[in-house]
Amino acid sequence: MPITRVAVVGAGTMGSGIAHVFAEHGWEVRLVDVVPGALDRAVATIRGNLDRQIKKGVASAEQRDAALARIRTATDLAAVGESDLVVEAAWESEKTKFRLFAELDRHAPAGSILASNTSSISITALAAQTARPDAVIGMHFMNPVPVMPLVEVIRGHATSDATVARVLDIARRLGKTPVEVGDYPGFVSNRVLMPMINEAIYCLMEGVAPAEAIDTVMKLGMNHPLGPLALADLIGLDVCLSILEVLHRGLGDDKYRPCPLLKRMVTAGQLGRKSGRGFYTYAA
Secondary structure: OOOOEEEEEOOOHHHHHHHHHHHHOOOEEEEEOOOHHHHHHHHHHHHHHHHHHHHOOOOOHHHHHHHHHOEEEEOOHHHHHHOOEEEEOOOOOHHHHHHHHHHHHHHOOOOOEEEEOOOOOOHHHHHOOOOOHHHEEEEEEOOOOOOOOEEEEEEOOOOOHHHHHHHHHHHHHOOOEEEEEEOOOOOOHHHHHHHHHHHHHHHHHOOOOOHHHHHHHHHHHHOOOOOHHHHHHHHOHHHHHHHHHHHHHHHOOHHHOOOHHHHHHHHOOOOEHHHOEOOOEOOO
């Protein structure tokens, strides 16, 4: 029987995008966050994105209303109790995710899959917090979720073949292109991407070139749609720092050492688009 009920835990940028994609593909979605305001903002964001799809002619008002009707919100993790699949999309923190997976394991039905949208943290370590390590997997969506086609599917040490097969099928049913990768720090996407972003920040710190010039070199010289510093602002500088710290700690190589300028900006609260200021300034 196909999986049709999903719980998305975490109503931030990634969680709202994941809920959006599941809902527009006919899934019953339970969006869970401990902060009611975060849930309200997530639903408003999903509505706004669906409205943009209507303006572009790729969706109808009826499809928007049907997708929104499939999303229910909750502030209690017990709300995952009827879900066939749980996708965790909380803050990129081992402590937070370890606690969540232990709790999700208690609340989720037997036989359901526990997936994490983590961008760097070990799936094997997350699975160790549960009594169902064979059913724990990484399902790393890209930002913005409704637009980007890739899903990195990460197999932990104990993840079963059946779990991998089901998640690959789910991703395809969402219109995504899944790529299976191994459980190493940063997987493939961020192990390759974050050192590039970090090196761009070093170039800025050392006065090699201003931010606009660094980004222009990568856009026009390397055909990147977005420069590394603008991309870091989109991802969130705090998230970039967290991923680099996981890479540095997990792989033990100083090429992953976060740039001091990145650390200083995060400490100062300059986190990129979400704070209004990062390497660039953004209108409220």
